[in-house]
Amino acid sequence: MNKFVSISLAAQALGVSTSTLRRWEASGRLTPLRTEGGQRRYDLSALRPEARSGAQAVRKTVAYARVSSHDQKADLERQKRVLELYCASHGWAFDMIADLGSGMNYRKKGLKRLLDGIVEDEVGRLVLTHKDRLLRFGAELIFALCQTRQVEVVIINQGEDTNFEEELASDVLEIITVFSARLYGSRSHRNQKLIDGVRAAVKESQCT
Structure with missing residues (x-):
């Protein structure tokens, strides 16, 4: 005898989200039965591993x-x-x-x-x-x-990116900018002085 389950249990059986099942229903790929109250019911016999692999193949x-x-x-x-x-x-x-x-x-x-x-x-x-x-x-x-x-x-490349140092310097500058603004205020002279100093240090490191 076939066992019919709710959309949440069907999603769990397939390893997908409930929204994915709704999207498959809208596209006609997987059509559930409906109870008198309009709730979706899925036939577990149609949700075998081979059905799952076929669904994942389209990803x-x-x-x-x-x-x-x-x-x-x-x-x-x-x-x-x-x-x-x-x-x-x-x-x-x-x-x-x-x-x-x-x-x-x-x-x-x-x-x-x-x-x-x-x-x-x-x-x-x-x-x-x-x-x-x-x-x-x-x-x-x-x-x-x-x-x-x-x-x-x-x-593709497990080694270091050729732009690693340049981008890391930019990311460090971004971190310092955010935290110094929180400490001293985004428009404070002290904040701007710190940022200018870090920016100069970054440029100097990139030139060496």
Whole structure:
């Protein structure tokens, strides 16, 4: 006898979110029964592992590129070319997400789009040129989320990024700017003096 379950139990059986099941229903891929009260009921016999693997096979590959500032747009294009060639060489159809913003910024539009796709089970593979292209700090949390959602993470270059020192200096400057503004006030002379000193030190380190 078939066993019919609620949408939450069906989502658990498939390892996806309830919103994903609703989206599949809207597209006609998986149609539940309805109770007299209008509640969804899913046939567990139709939610076997092979059904799950077929569902996950449609999840997309996402290539993610990021640079910190506008004057690094040439590097952004270089990252995108590397990602395109790598994905093409493996026969992967993919979506490209490119961000312009600091590795300390967790509110970038592209990053948010990527995280939404992972949470919604739309992403099956994430491809990066370097680990730090995702975030300067906290990338491990996103990798842990990928592991939980069974998203494969591919990092093309495991070595240090050629722009590592430059971007790290910019991120350190951003951290000091934020905290000094909290300590002394964003418009205070003391705050500006500290920031100017750090900026000068950063420029000097980049010239050596």
